Amino acid sequence: MLLQLLSTRAPSPLITCHASPAALRTRLAPPSLSPPSPPNPNPTVPTSLPSLTCALQCPHFQSCSGCTHELNLHRPVIVEEAAEFFKGLGVSDFTFDSCRLWGWRCRAKLAVRGSVESPLIGLYREGTHNVVDIPQCEAHHPNINAAVELLRQGITEMNVEPYDEDQGTGDLRYVQMAVTTYNTSLPASERYKNGKVQVALVWNSRNENSLNSDKLNALASFLWRKGGLKSNVHLVHSVWANFQTSTNNIIFGNRWRHLLGERDFWEHVGGLDISLAPSSFGQANTRAFDVLLRKLQKYVPFGASVADLYAGAGVIGLSLAATRKCRSVKCIEINKESMLSFEKTVDRLPNAVDCSITWHHADTSKEPLSWMVGCDVVIVDPPRKGLDMSLIEALQNISAAEHKAKSSVESPQSKLKDEKRPWILRAREASVQIGSKTTLENSGALPEILIYISCGWESFKEDCKSLLSSKAWHLDKAHGYNFFPGTQSIEVLAVFKRGQGEVKKKKLGKKKKKRL
Ligand SMILES: C[S@@+](CC[C@H](N)C(=O)[O-])C[C@H]1O[C@@H](n2cnc3c(N)ncnc32)[C@H](O)[C@@H]1O
Numbered sequence: 017m018l019l020q021l022l023s024t025r026a027p028s029p030l031i032t033c034h035a036s037p038a039a040l041r042t043r044l045a046p047p048s049l050s051p052p053s054p055p056n057p058n059p060t061v062p063t064s065l066p067s068l069t070c071a072l073q074c075p076h077f078q079s080c081s082g083c084t085h086e087l088n089l090h091r092p093v094i095v096e097e098a099a100e101f102f103k104g105l106g107v108s109d110f111t112f113d114s115c116r117l118w119g120w121r122c123r124a125k126l127a128v129r130g131s132v133e134s135p136l137i138g139l140y141r142e143g144t145h146n147v148v149d150i151p152q153c154e155a156h157h158p159n160i161n162a163a164v165e166l167l168r169q170g171i172t173e174m175n176v177e178p179y180d181e182d183q184g185t186g187d188l189r190y191v192q193m194a195v196t197t198y199n200t201s202l203p204a205s206e207r208y209k210n211g212k213v214q215v216a217l218v219w220n221s222r223n224e225n226s227l228n229s230d231k232l233n234a235l236a237s238f239l240w241r242k243g244g245l246k247s248n249v250h251l252v253h254s255v256w257a258n259f260q261t262s263t264n265n266i267i268f269g270n271r272w273r274h275l276l277g278e279r280d281f282w283e284h285v286g287g288l289d290i291s292l293a294p295s296s297f298g299q300a301n302t303r304a305f306d307v308l309l310r311k312l313q314k315y316v317p318f319g320a321s322v323a324d325l326y327a328g329a330g331v332i333g334l335s336l337a338a339t340r341k342c343r344s345v346k347c348i349e350i351n352k353e354s355m356l357s358f359e360k361t362v363d364r365l366p367n368a369v370d371c372s373i374t375w376h377h378a379d380t381s382k383e384p385l386s387w388m389v390g391c392d393v394v395i396v397d398p399p400r401k402g403l404d405m406s407l408i409e410a411l412q413n414i415s416a417a418e419h420k421a422k423s424s425v426e427s428p429q430s431k432l433k434d435e436k437r438p439w440i441l442r443a444r445e446a447s448v449q450i451g452s453k454t455t456l457e458n459s460g461a462l463p464e465i466l467i468y469i470s471c472g473w474e475s476f477k478e479d480c481k482s483l484l485s486s487k488a489w490h491l492d493k494a495h496g497y498n499f500f501p502g503t504q505s506i507e508v509l510a511v512f513k514r515g516q517g518e519v520k521k522k523k524l525g526k527k528k529k530k531r532l
Pocket residue numbers: 297298299325326327328329330331332348349350351378379380381397398399400404
């Protein structure tokens with residue numbers, strides 16, 4: 017059925033691409049699960065020439081909901097709109113960086129449906145709950161596709177029942193595949209294509225003692241035997257289980273178990289070794305995230321105090337602690353599972369990092385300004401839906417709040433009031449403090465720089481307009497990144513500064529002179 021559908025599609029036209037040479041490198045081949053083919057007799061003549069097209073050319077396009085655009089992967093149409101939008105707000109030097117166009121996705125959550133004999137492992141068809149099998153996905157890192165293939169074999173051989181959503185029956189509901197390209201024993205140029213996959217199996221049972229746990233162990237052993245450290249094709253980094261029995265659409269349950277392989281998963285981004293547990297948020301496009309982080313670092317003054325809101329495992333904040341010699345970094349995150357990854361990353365920070373670093377398990381929408389007191393820079397990296405309204409309002413009213421905070425810092429009553437608020441007490445209990453430096457919380461000062469990282473263009477535009485309408489902030493810089501080639505989504509890095517900015521000040525100045 018799928019093949020028939022695809023065969024009626026016209027071949028993709030060839031398009032000359034204006035992406036960087038790195039983005040145009042030949043697509044990576046996944047490791048073969050069958051015996052290797054004989055070596056190329058003439059290594060100076062490549063067996064396949066690099067493609068100079070920026071077309072997706074994926075057999076699953078249209079049936080799978082993952083990609084929405086097939087052409088000009090290097091420059092999604094939305095980039096023009098973004099450039100116009102920022103120009104209208106006084107930023108005419110908006111830049112857009114592309115990165116790898118195929119094989120960029122290093123993290124995928126895939127539904128498992130179908131039957132033991134014919135499992136379907138992929139994404140839902142748009143607007144339905146029918147899963148489309150995507151074995152040759154062009155967005156996935158090739159080793160994700162290879163690990164999916166291995167999983168498919170394992171499901172059939174170990175008699176694992178894919179989940180049946182209507183009945184709530186079956187064993188395996190989802191799989192999360194995350195690639196680590198961290199391998200210091202390989203030359204840097206070899207690391208990406210040799211990435212290893214952390215496989216997290218979302219199992220339909222309450223815990224590891226449930227009736228079907230034998231099958232879980234059998235499937236994990238199969239994956240490790242065929243793809244683990246001692247197999248012919250070392251492709252699997254580790255195998256994890258997550259237990260989930262709820263009938264809602266939430267992919268993961270609260271219970272995680274490490275089954276086989278290395279427990280710690282490391283990646284190198286933003287000049288830093290970072291640890292990411294499968295339960296923690298991780299960026300899907302590792303390479304593009306690294307490019308964004310290196311740009312972001314330039315906007316943070318050396319020695320600054322930073323509040324990193326929506327921090328996940330604290331990757332952004334910690335990369336600033338390491339590269340900008342920050343005085344303090346405060347990370348705020350709602351998912352408590354991310355704390356362990358944060359702590360592991362902190363353990364590997366270079367000894368020279370001398371910074372007060374804290375991670376707080378808290379909701380940024382509750383008393384958002386309290387996290388920013390004493391900070392020079394606030395970084396926000398919210399989910400696609402954008403900033404919480406309470407945070408927008410707090411940022412809009414930041415000047416008045418600062419005035420109030422400064423005048424009340426001396427008052428002993430205010431400290432008492434602060435300490436009685438339940439969410440502040442809870443966050444303090446659930447925080448991790450590293451480093452000896454003290455913060456300047458008592459100054460009552462609030463950030464002069466706001467850095468907004470967004471993966472949701474529509475919500476970003478709204479949030480941006482709301483922030484600017486208050487006149488508390490002006491937009492200073494904006495950059496876009498091709499985080500999701502094949503879609504119309506881009507990642508935005510926007511830098512706001514307090515007040516109305518030079519252009520407007522100059523205009524006001526001129527008017528004043530005329531009047532005189
Ligand atoms: C786009 S991710 C960014 C994570 C991190 N900055 C990174 O790059 O790895 C958004 C994060 O915000 C967290 N989050 C969502 N709502 C939140 C809230 N109200 N308060 C604090 N964190 C929240 C999510 O759990 C997730 O880790």
